[in-house]
Amino acid sequence: MAITQSTFGPDEEGAMAQNNPSAIQDLDSGLPATTRPPKDPLWSLSREEVIRLCRIYDDEVGLMYPMLDIDKTIAKANRLFDFMEAAARTGLLKDEIDRGDAFHDDDSNILKMVLAASLTLVGGGYSEMGSRLFESVRTVSESRLWQPVNMKGLMLLVIVAQYYFHLDDESQAYRITGLAARLCFELGLHRRDSLTKTFTTEDEIFWAVRLFWSIYQLDRRWSFGTGMPFAIQDDDIDPLLPQPDARTPYLAAMVPYGRIASKAWKTIMTFESAGSEVRKDEIEFLDYQIEKWRASIPELLRYQHHDSHADQKVPQRGNQRLQIILYLRANQLRTMIYMPVLHSATSLFEHRSLAQTVVDVAKETIKALTNLNQTTDIYRTQQISFNYFLVSALAVLFLAVAHAPLEFNRQVRDEFYQALDLVKGFSTKSHISQRLWKTIRGLKEIGPKLGVVSRQGLPDIDDPHSSAAVAMAGLAGHQVDDLTGFPPSHDHHALGSSPTNGQQMSYELTNLFEAAGGYNGMIPANVPASGTSGYVGEPRDASRGYGGMPGMSGLYGNEEEFARIMRQCF
Numbered sequence: 379m380a381i382t383q384s385t386f387g388p389d390e391e392g393a394m395a396q397n398n399p400s401a402i403q404d405l406d407s408g409l410p411a412t413t414r415p416p417k418d419p420l421w422s423l424s425r426e427e428v429i430r431l432c433r434i435y436d437d438e439v440g441l442m443y444p445m446l447d448i449d450k451t452i453a454k455a456n457r458l459f460d461f462m463e464a465a466a467r468t469g470l471l472k473d474e475i476d477r478g479d480a481f482h483d484d485d486s487n488i489l490k491m492v493l494a495a496s497l498t499l500v501g502g503g504y505s506e507m508g509s510r511l512f513e514s515v516r517t518v519s520e521s522r523l524w525q526p527v528n529m530k531g532l533m534l535l536v537i538v539a540q541y542y543f544h545l546d547d548e549s550q551a552y553r554i555t556g557l558a559a560r561l562c563f564e565l566g567l568h569r570r571d572s573l574t575k576t577f578t579t580e581d582e583i584f585w586a587v588r589l590f591w592s593i594y595q596l597d598r599r600w601s602f603g604t605g606m607p608f609a610i611q612d613d614d615i616d617p618l619l620p621q622p623d624a625r626t627p628y629l630a631a632m633v634p635y636g637r638i639a640s641k642a643w644k645t646i647m648t649f650e651s652a653g654s655e656v657r658k659d660e661i662e663f664l665d666y667q668i669e670k671w672r673a674s675i676p677e678l679l680r681y682q683h684h685d686s687h688a689d690q691k692v693p694q695r696g697n698q699r700l701q702i703i704l705y706l707r708a709n710q711l712r713t714m715i716y717m718p719v720l721h722s723a724t725s726l727f728e729h730r731s732l733a734q735t736v737v738d739v740a741k742e743t744i745k746a747l748t749n750l751n752q753t754t755d756i757y758r759t760q761q762i763s764f765n766y767f768l769v770s771a772l773a774v775l776f777l778a779v780a781h782a783p784l785e786f787n788r789q790v791r792d793e794f795y796q797a798l799d800l801v802k803g804f805s806t807k808s809h810i811s812q813r814l815w816k817t818i819r820g821l822k823e824i825g826p827k828l829g830v831v832s833r834q835g836l837p838d839i840d841d842p843h844s845s846a847a848v849a850m851a852g853l854a855g856h857q858v859d860d861l862t863g864f865p866p867s868h869d870h871h872a873l874g875s876s877p878t879n880g881q882q883m884s885y886e887l888t889n890l891f892e893a894a895g896g897y898n899g900m901i902p903a904n905v906p907a908s909g910t911s912g913y914v915g916e917p918r919d920a921s922r923g924y925g926g927m928p929g930m931s932g933l934y935g936n937e938e939e940f941a942r943i944m945r946q947c948f
């Protein structure tokens with residue numbers, strides 16, 4: 379059955395069921411019961427569960443991207459359940475008969491995708507009911523690309539993109555958001571004059587502005603996450619276009635952030651494509667703009683480190699989540715603009731202060747994520763949202779140690795292993811995991827050709843993270859993390875196209891880190907980590923290691939090859 383009525387009045391459901399049976403059209407009366415399409419998944423949910431899931435969506439997603447009036451969505455759900463209950467009472471619809479009682483109007487489809495996104499988020503990346511809800515909307519959402527564009531069709535596409543993101547499929551989220559961005563242009567949401575012509579009331583304009591800027595932010599978010607270009611360019615947006623106001627503080631703060639991110643993206647792409655030298659003045663100016671933006675964030679949304687053991691007032695969960703996300707976004711942008719400094723040992727030596735800055739930022743990111751995981755459920759609830767920040771920070775530490783082991787090895791080890799504890803919880807099918815695994819495979823592919831085998835020689839037994847220290851702690855009866863669950867991989871063919879689980883990624887990264895840091899017995903443990911000896915060689919030959927031995931980039935062939943592989947990580 380197909381129910382296509384888009385809006386039900388508060389007292390119309392019973393009358394519709396009793397007096398207007400033509401409003402419900404049986405599409406499957408000629409089919410045997412076993413071949414009729416299944417009931418709409420909404421029939422399997424209770425009113426209370428639907429309202430709860432709507433509130434979860436608003437709390438976890440709507441606070442950042444407030445494009446949907448959740449109160450109206452809940453009101454729609456209540457009217458829908460009033461109708462369903464009235465239809466069941468009159469006997470018009472029999473629960474025991476498996477029939478296609480499907481709801482396909484715009485509001486119902488949006489409601490179902492809100493529920494699907496919430497269920498998937500709560501389920502940590504998978505929900506059977508969420509999948510059923512999405513499948514009931516898939517055809518309709520895909521048809522939006524061929525139909526005239528409207529606000530509800532745009533909202534549906536964006537929520538489908540959010541659903542894919544919570545499935546840990548960031549590439550699909552990026553693709554669908556890009557399509558939604560182009561539909562914004564068709565609708566004229568990027569120009570003030572077309573906006574005021576298309577929408578006549580203040581309320582309509584208010585929600586259109588929220589929708590456009592939400593799509594703008596999601597476009598940037600998933601562009602950075604996938605490493606692919608933006609769909610919306612700042613030059614295409616009318617400077618006079620209304621912006622989010624104080625009623626949506628996170629979105630209002632993220633608009634100027636997006637503009638700085640656009641400048642940072644251009645700087646990074648220029649460096650990558652042309653292979654140009656590091657421009658210290660340009661990096662420092664962008665850093666200044668980021669810090670100025672951070673200072674402009676409202677007090678309510680400024681991040682403060684919260685210790686679970688300290689006697690201090692912790693903000694409400696929603697505000698705390700927005701605080702940490704804004705803090706991490708600022709750190710991430712700073713990481714990106716400084717990253718070219720770490721692409722070679724030569725540039726790292728020439729710009730020591732910049733290298734130290736990006737390492738410090740990465741360490742702060744890992745500390746913040748570790749603290750978040752230890753003190754709240756925010757990291758566990760939205761781990762997919764935080765993985766990108768974690769992997770980028772991890773890559774910074776690895777690059778720094780690879781190029782300058784004596785300078786950075788001991789300085790970053792605690793944070794590196796804190797990050798690995800979080801990596802163990804990664805989904806192996808996610809975009810970020812696949813990218814990280816590709817980097818691991820690339821390093822292990824060329825490493826053995828030049829004699830790099832991790833966990834050889836005599837590690838530093840005073841280091842609690844070294845394999846010798848772990849073994850000795852085990853013999854002493856102390857509880858330690860067991861990294862022996864995966865046999866050492868002495869050549870890259872032992873690694874499959876995908877990791878077995880997060881534990882295997884953590885194990886392989888441990889091996890690579892110990893090799894990069896000189897724990898393969900190549901660099902004496904008593905060498906001081908100061909002066910130029912902290913780097914992998916003299917400035918004139920930065921790929922040579924201490925005492926004439928090759929540094930990590932030298933071991934992996936040359937700096938360009940090493941940098942190419944590491945750039946896959948971010």
